[in-house]
Amino acid sequence: MQAVIFFVFAVFAFGGAIGMVVARNPVHSALLLVVTLVSVAVFFLQEEAHLLAAVQVIVYAGAIVVLFLFVIMLLGVDREESLDDPIPFQRPTAVALGAIVLAELLFLAGHNWATGAHADPKHAIVGGTHGLGGNVERVARALFTDFLWPFEITAALLVLAVVGSVVLARRSGQPVEILPEDDADESALSQDVTS
Numbered sequence: 001m002q003a004v005i006f007f008v009f010a011v012f013a014f015g016g017a018i019g020m021v022v023a024r025n026p027v028h029s030a031l032l033l034v035v036t037l038v039s040v041a042v043f044f045l046q047e048e049a050h051l052l053a054a055v056q057v058i059v060y061a062g063a064i065v066v067l068f069l070f071v072i073m074l075l076g077v078d079r080e081e082s083l084d085d086p087i088p089f090q091r092p093t094a095v096a097l098g099a100i101v102l103a104e105l106l107f108l109a110g111h112n113w114a115t116g117a118h119a120d121p122k123h124a125i126v127g128g129t130h131g132l133g134g135n136v137e138r139v140a141r142a143l144f145t146d147f148l149w150p151f152e153i154t155a156a157l158l159v160l161a162v163v164g165s166v167v168l169a170r171r172s173g174q175p176v177e178i179l180p181e182d183d184a185d186e187s188a189l190s191q192d193v194t195s
Contacts, residue, residue, distance in 0.1 A: 002046060013039035030068045037061040051136050067158070071165050 016035035023029045037060045044053035
């Protein structure tokens with residue numbers, strides 16, 4: 001049964017990744033990215049990495065993709081753009097580099113790199129050692145004690161990025177109003193009178 005689930009979600013992950021790259025609409029690309037990320041979360045579940053699966057769905061498929069969609073919709077980049085390349089030979093170079101990376105992956109996938117050796121007791125992650133609990137407890141303890149400030153600064157940077165994109169989109173979306181000289185003088189006088 002595990003093999004069937006693996007191959008079904010492998011098709012979803014591969015199809016979502018290809019569709020994300022090929023799709024012309026950025027909104028469709030972001031939604032296909034969600035399909036790929038959820039499929040990867042299923043792979044984590046099969047490896048019994050429940051924390052990574054939850055982080056994959058909550059952080060990446062949830063928050064990050066919603067942020068992508070928010071910025072896409074806010075900035076209006078979902079409109080069709082011209083397909084003219086500003087840099088000549090950009091697409092053939094990208095296709096050649098992609099083929100090289102694919103060949104490397106296929107070559108490396110054919111080799112067995114695992115040594116089969118067990119981790120030494122000093123570096124092994126074992127539940128219940130030294131009162132730290134399992135993996136989830138250890139990650140939570142490290143995240144909210146030793147790495148609290150980087151965690152909070154990252155959250156603040158994400159909020160600032162959203163606010164900055166909203167400000168830039170509102171500023172660029174306002175039409176520029178050009179008044180004739182007489183109207184401009186009258187509007188300046190009316191502003192002085194009201195203030």
